[in-house]
Amino acid sequence: MTHLPKTAGTDEMLKKAGLRKTLPRVEILKVLINAKEPVTQQQISQVLSDYSPNKVTVYRTLECFLENGIVHKAFVKDRTAYFELGHNCSEKQCHPHFTCKNCHRTHCLTNVKMPMAKIEEAGFSIEHQKVELDGLCPKCSKSGDNRR
Numbered sequence: 402m403t404h405l406p407k408t409a410g411t412d413e414m415l416k417k418a419g420l421r422k423t424l425p426r427v428e429i430l431k432v433l434i435n436a437k438e439p440v441t442q443q444q445i446s447q448v449l450s451d452y453s454p455n456k457v458t459v460y461r462t463l464e465c466f467l468e469n470g471i472v473h474k475a476f477v478k479d480r481t482a483y484f485e486l487g488h489n490c491s492e493k494q495c496h497p498h499f500t501c502k503n504c505h506r507t508h509c510l511t512n513v514k515m516p517m518a519k520i521e522e523a524g525f526s527i528e529h530q531k532v533e534l535d536g537l538c539p540k541c542s543k544s545g546d547n548r549r
């Protein structure tokens with residue numbers, strides 16, 4: 402496979418998660434490593450078009466990665482799930498995502514730390530905290546014309 406950018410680290414990621422190395426796993430991981438923002442299953446399939454694993458393989462591989470925490474479901478937009486690697490998240494918390502109401506782009510706020518919700522005392526045990534924000538992105542809030 403030479404059509405995709407070579408990326409180190411896929412072997413280690415699979416090993417750490419205790420997963421066997423298979424071609425679809427490696428290729429899908431590469432797509433996610435090279436993605437600049439969260440991607441949908443369809444976008445992953447498009448990037449893999451030369452190698453074209455079937456939809457079920459892509460779906461099952463993503464499910465497997467989700468279970469192992471290698472991949473996180475970043476957010477759902479228009480009923481479509483967007484995936485990203487889990488390496489920018491802590492064990493219990495994903496970095497926040499900001500969706501601009503004007504340009505509809507969603508940004509990963511990987512440097513923003515959110516305090517965990519304090520609900521453990523009330524008997525809730527948190528497995529995962531996700532924070533979604535919306536408003537205007539820096540670009541849109543600068544160009545006032547775009548405001549409704």
Ligand SMILES: [Zn+2]
Pocket residue numbers: 473474475486487489490494495496
């Ligand atoms: Zn995450």
Ligand SMILES: [Zn+2]
Pocket residue numbers: 501502503504505506537538539540541542
């Ligand atoms: Zn915007």
Ligand SMILES: [Zn+2]
Pocket residue numbers: 439475485496498508509510
């Ligand atoms: Zn993200």
